[in-house]
Every structure is written in structure tokens, then in C-alpha cells.
Amino acid sequence: MCGIVGYVGKKEAFPILINGLQRLEYRGYDSAGVALLNSHLRIYKCKGKVSDLIEHVKGKNTEGNIGIGHTRWATHGEPNDVNAHPHLSGNGKLAIIHNGIIENYATLKEMLLKRGHSFLSETDTEVLVHFIEEIQESERVPLEEAVRIALEHVVGAYAIVVISKADPHRLVAARKSSPLVIGVGEGEYFIASDATPIIEHTRNVVYLNDEEIAVVDLENGLTIRTIENQPKTPFIEELEWSLEMLEKGGYDHFMLKEIHEQPNSITDSMRGRLHADLGVILLGGIKDYEQKLCNARRIIIVACGTSWHAGLVGEYLIEDLARIPVEVEYASEFRYRNPVIYESDIVIAISQSGETADTLAAIELAKSKGATILGICNVVGSSISRTTHAGAYTHAGPEIGVASTKAFTAQLTILSLMALRIAHLRGTIAEARYRQLLNELEQIPQKIEKALELEDQIKYISNVFQDTAHFLYLGRGYNFPVALEGALKLKEISYIHAEGYPAAEMKHGPIALIDEEMPVVVLATNESAYEKIISNIQEVKARRGRIIAITTEDDERIHSLAEFVIQIPRTEEPFSPMVSVVPLQLLAYHIALLRGCNVDQPRNLAKSVTVE
Numbered sequence: 161m162c163g164i165v166g167y168v169g170k171k172e173a174f175p176i177l178i179n180g181l182q183r184l185e186y187r188g189y190d191s192a193g194v195a196l197l198n199s200h201l202r203i204y205k206c207k208g209k210v211s212d213l214i215e216h217v218k219g220k221n222t223e224g225n226i227g228i229g230h231t232r233w234a235t236h237g238e239p240n241d242v243n244a245h246p247h248l249s250g251n252g253k254l255a256i257i258h259n260g261i262i263e264n265y266a267t268l269k270e271m272l273l274k275r276g277h278s279f280l281s282e283t284d285t286e287v288l289v290h291f292i293e294e295i296q297e298s299e300r301v302p303l304e305e306a307v308r309i310a311l312e313h314v315v316g317a318y319a320i321v322v323i324s325k326a327d328p329h330r331l332v333a334a335r336k337s338s339p340l341v342i343g344v345g346e347g348e349y350f351i352a353s354d355a356t357p358i359i360e361h362t363r364n365v366v367y368l369n370d371e372e373i374a375v376v377d378l379e380n381g382l383t384i385r386t387i388e389n390q391p392k393t394p395f396i397e398e399l400e401w402s403l404e405m406l407e408k409g410g411y412d413h414f415m416l417k418e419i420h421e422q423p424n425s426i427t428d429s430m431r432g433r434l435h436a437d438l439g440v441i442l443l444g445g446i447k448d449y450e451q452k453l454c455n456a457r458r459i460i461i462v463a464c465g466t467s468w469h470a471g472l473v474g475e476y477l478i479e480d481l482a483r484i485p486v487e488v489e490y491a492s493e494f495r496y497r498n499p500v501i502y503e504s505d506i507v508i509a510i511s512q513s514g515e516t517a518d519t520l521a522a523i524e525l526a527k528s529k530g531a532t533i534l535g536i537c538n539v540v541g542s543s544i545s546r547t548t549h550a551g552a553y554t555h556a557g558p559e560i561g562v563a564s565t566k567a568f569t570a571q572l573t574i575l576s577l578m579a580l581r582i583a584h585l586r587g588t589i590a591e592a593r594y595r596q597l598l599n600e601l602e603q604i605p606q607k608i609e610k611a612l613e614l615e616d617q618i619k620y621i622s623n624v625f626q627d628t629a630h631f632l633y634l635g636r637g638y639n640f641p642v643a644l645e646g647a648l649k650l651k652e653i654s655y656i657h658a659e660g661y662p663a664a665e666m667k668h669g670p671i672a673l674i675d676e677e678m679p680v681v682v683l684a685t686n687e688s689a690y691e692k693i694i695s696n697i698q699e700v701k702a703r704r705g706r707i708i709a710i711t712t713e714d715d716e717r718i719h720s721l722a723e724f725v726i727q728i729p730r731t732e733e734p735f736s737p738m739v740s741v742v743p744l745q746l747l748a749y750h751i752a753l754l755r756g757c758n759v760d761q762p763r764n765l766a767k768s769v770t771v772e
């Protein structure tokens with residue numbers, strides 16, 4: 161997710177843009193830039209943080225009372241100076257900033273290349289500004305009309321602001337699926353990704369709706385039209401939030417915000433890749449390696465922490481659906497145990513940050529043995545993404561909370577798409593089952609939305625167990641990795657000792673731990689092993705263990721066995737981890753909160769372990 165700021169008014173734009181971008185830096189970025197208009201259209205942009213941009217423009221002309229600014233969270237093209245926003249049209253008269261993904265940018269680019277356009281960057285955004293220019297030149301229409309026509313042909317998500325040398329008092333903005341807020345000041349206007357950069361200037365804001373275009377003009381004020389060219393009356397609201405709350409989107413912590421972002425982050429990770437209605441999965445990043453994947457004798461997954469738990473779900477998915485042997489390795493163990501690695505091996509490296517030292521070292525080892533390395537990363541241009549042969553980015557947006565939540569479910573999304581794609585290519589899945597799973601995968605964001613509605617019940621349960629010294633998490637099949645992940649979430653933010661175990665393994669030792677002091681979280685959403693899970697619950701109950709059961713909405717039996725029952729929407733088993741993990745994330749969060757722990761920056765932890 162990128163940060164967007166625009167200004168037009170009586171003041172100098174540059175300091176307002178920079179301050180706004182600094183307000184948005186919680187959104188994460190890998191490059192930043194501004195475009196300033198004062199008879200000349202000047203663009204200053206560079207890889208790195210906003211502070212690097214400030215250094216970059218020292219001594220340069222930053223005059224102008226209209227401008228746009230952008231912090232980039234790369235989706236297309238490495239983080240570097242060229243790919244940074246703003247991007248210029250071919251004639252140098254238009255500048256654009258963009259947050260989102262233009263899914264059909266390749267088709268548009270091909271058409272524009274045939275019409276003589278040339279491009280400097282790898283971004284989808286540069287294609288869009290050239291498209292707007294092409295329309296303005298060919299149709300001889302005003303900027304806002306050219307933007308409207310262009311967006312009628314765009315597929316994907318966008319929040320854009322465009323300025324033109326020909327209109328030095330006008331900003332044109334539009335959005336679809338990515339947020340945009342307009343601040344209405346005294347003789348000045350602000351546009352931003354959210355209200356954070358605006359609130360210190362004015363509390364009067366207009367939230368642009370999907371498929372609306374706003375024209376902000378110092379002479380004519382604010383006008384809004386739809387993509388279908390229907391006029392809309394701007395609805396001005398008064399901001400009530402504090403700045404601090406805004407940076408967390410109104411949530412108390414980034415972790416809670418990111419837990420609640422999961423329906424959107426999963427949707428973003430599927431965007432342009434899952435076409436359930438057509439029965440098509442497109443993973444462009446690994447397209448050239450699909451045959452290698454299909455013919456692989458073995459797939460090795462290397463990762464750490466939560467990403468390792470995602471890898472374990474990946475093993476169940478790929479073996480269950482695509483019938484290829486998978487081994488999941490802790491990267492730190494793999495790199496030192498002198499493993500057997502064949503040239504025919506495919507190694508999948510999973511990492512949110514893309515900078516984890518042990519995972520990077522494991523990749524280098526496997527590469528040195530001739531294996532093919534694919535990556536699943538959340539940070540474009542990260543070290544791991546640049547070391548792998550190919551990969552698929554999770555589009556979860558920056559994950560600020562140290563405890564990984566939305567990155568985990570985004571990783572599962574990619575692994576699900578990968579497993580289904582390989583299974584379909586290998587013919588190891590019946591067409592009807594394949595289509596059924598694609599349709600179900602498309603429903604996962606909505607099912608997570610429903611699971612999030614259980615937060616109040618989970619808060620109550622958190623109150624009951626906030627002073628507990630130990631927790632046990634049990635799961636079978638696809639839910640075994642979820643038991644591990646739930647235990648890790650609790651450990652790392654509440655400092656309560658917790659263990660995740662395969663439910664059947666409990667009899668081989670951990671059952672000795674069970675007494676009336678021991679809460680046992682049991683994941684019971686599996687259809688295939690439900691009776692076995694019920695037996696495990698009865699074994700715990702017989703020893704007076706306190707049972708917290710995560711089960712499906714239609715489960716009537718479990719209420720007589722468990723002290724607390726959290727009921728989530730049923731889904732196909734391969735996708736159950738994406739839904740069953742949500743109550744465990746919330747349980748860990750609320751228990752940690754009650755214990756006064758620093759949820760976003762737990763003691764002793766770092767967001768990315770770049771050291772061994």
C-alpha cells in the first residue's frame with residue numbers, strides 16, 4: 161500500500177507534501193517522490209525513505225503552490241529511482257501518483273507502444289499516465305475527462321492524483337478499491353491516502369467513493385463526478401479522530417489493524433491471480449517455472465517462525481492437492497545440517513520481510529547445489545526476492561506489528577493458489593473439485609470478516625485466562641500448523657508459555673500437563689478428523705482441562721464438551737487455516753493487552769531477524 165499526498169492553495173506545496181509523506185510513513189515505503197508545478201513541472205524522486213528524498217532535493221528548486229507526493233510500496237518493478245512515483249507522461253506535461261494495481265497494464269502498454277510511446281520504468285502507473293496523455297491528445301478533452309475515459313478501460317485497483325502543466329491550479333483525483341480523502345481548507349485543498357496528513361490543516365474532509373473522480377480547482381472549488389460521468393455532491397464531514405489514532409486507522413495497535421485488514425490483504429493477494437468464474441489461476445511470477453514445479457521429485461520449503469508455519473500448511477496443500485512430496489525445513493537447521501539437495505529440487509522460500517538471515521542463507525546453500533529457488537515475499541525488491549529465481553509477492557501491504565498476522569494468511573493464499581495451479585496442471589484434481597475449491601477460495605475474505613465479528617466473545621475469554629501460566633494448542637491435519645501458529649502468537653506478545661501439538665500426540669506426553677489450571681485450545685473445524693478431535697477433547701475433559709474449542713458454526717455437539725466454543729464459518733479443509741487462525745490471533749492480542757504488554761513491539765523481538 162502506498163502513501164499519496166496532494167496540495168493546491170496559497171502556501172508553498174513542498175513542505176506540506178513532505179510533512180504529509182512523513183505522516184504516511186507507517187504505511188511503509190521503499191521509495192518516495194514529489195512533483196511540483198510553478199510554470200515548470202519538476203519531479204524529484206528516489207529510492208529510500210522520505211528523509212532520503214529531503215536530502216535529494218537539497219539545493220533544488222522546490223517552489224510551487226501545487227504539487228503531489230508519493231511513498232511507494234512496490235508492486236510492479238523493483239524499488240529504485242526510476243520506478244519511484246510520480247511518473248511523467250511522454251510529453252512531460254502530466255504527472256501522476258498511484259496506489260493500487262492496474263491488472264490490465266500489460267495490454268494497455270502494448271497498445272501504447274504500438275502508438276509510439278516509450279517507457280522509462282517497469283511500473284503499471286507509468287502506463288496509466290501515458291494512456292491519459294494519449295486520450296487527451298487524441299480526443300482533445302480536458303484532463304479530468306481524459307482521466308475518466310482512461311479509467312473506464314482500466315481493470316484493477318487505484319487511487320490516483322494527476323497534475324498538468326496546462327492546469328497549474330487543478331488536481332484531478334480518482335479511486336477504486338484504494339482510499340482517497342480530500343481536505344477542504346480555507347482557499348486550499350489537500351488530497352491524501354487517509355486523513356493523517358490532512359488533520360493538522362483542516363478537519364473538513366470528503367471521503368471519495370469508489371469509481372468517483374474529484375477535480376480540485378482553486379477557482380472553481382471541488383467537483384465530483386462518477387466514472388459514468390454522473391455529477392455527485394461532495395459530502396463534507398468533520399474529522400473526530402486524533403492524529404495518533406489515524407495512523408493506526410482508528411485501531412489501538414497496528415497488530416489489531418492488521419488482523420482486521422486480512423479480508424482486504426487476502427483480496428489484494430488474489431487480485432489478478434484468481435479468476436474463479438473462469439476456472440483460471442494466473443501466477444505470472446512463477447509462470448516460467450510451472451513445468452519444473454509439475455515435474456519436481458521433491459519440493460523443499462524453507463522459512464522461519466510464522467512463515468515456517470505457513471510452509472507447513474503449504475506442505476499439506478501441495479501433497480494433498482498436487483501429490484508432490486514436500487519437506488518443510490527450519491531455515492536455520494537446513495543451512496547447517498549438510499542436507500541432501502538435488503538439482504531437480506524446487507525450494508520455496510517464504511518470508512514476510514524478505515530479509516531473514518537464516519532463510520537467505522538457506523537459499524544460498526540450495527542455490528549452490530543447483531536447486532531452483534522460488535520466493536513468497538511481502539516486500540518487493542527485498543534481499544530474498546532478489547536472490548530467488550522467481551516468485552510470487554503477497555500483496556498484504558506493510559506489516560508493522562512485530563507479530564505476523566496478515567502476512568501469514570497472505571502467504572497461505574499464495575500457497576493455496578500455487579497448490580491448486582500445480583494440481584490442475586498435473587491433473588491430480590478432478591475438474592469439479594478444482595472449480596469448487598476456486599469458488600470457495602474466493603469466499604475466504606468474507607468468511608474472515610465473519611470470524612472477526614467474534615472479537616467480543618474472544619475478549620471475554622481473554623479476560624478469563626489473562627493470568628494463566630501455560631496454554632496448550634491442539635490441531636489435526638491442516639489445523640496442526642494453526643495450533644503451532646496460535647501458540648507462537650500468544651508466546652511472543654503475552655509472554656505466556658504456550659505449546660502447539662498435533663492433537664493425537666497429546667497422549668504421548670503432554671497429557672501429563674493437563675489439569676484444571678491448563679487451558680487447552682482445540683481446533684475442531686476438520687470434517688475428516690472430527691470424531692478423533694472429539695476423543696481428544698474428551699481426554700482433556702477427563703483430566704479437568706479447560707477447553708476452548710474453535711469449531712464451525714454448524715457444530716452442535718461440541719457445546720457439551722467445551723467450556724468455551726468459538727464458532728467460525730465452515731470452509732473447505734485446505735483453506736481452514738486462513739479462517740481458524742483469526743480467533744487465535746485475536747485471543748493472543750487481547751490477552752497480551754490485558755497483561756499490559758507492548759503488543760506492537762514485544763520485548764526481545766524484532767520485526768525482521770536479519771542476524772543469525
Ligand code: AGP
Pocket residue numbers: 464465466467510511512513514515516519562563564565652766767768769
Ligand atoms: C512471527 O510473528 C514472528 N514475528 C517471527 O516468527 C517471523 O515470522 C520470523 O522471524 C520470520 O520472519 P520473515 O517472515 O520476515 O522471514
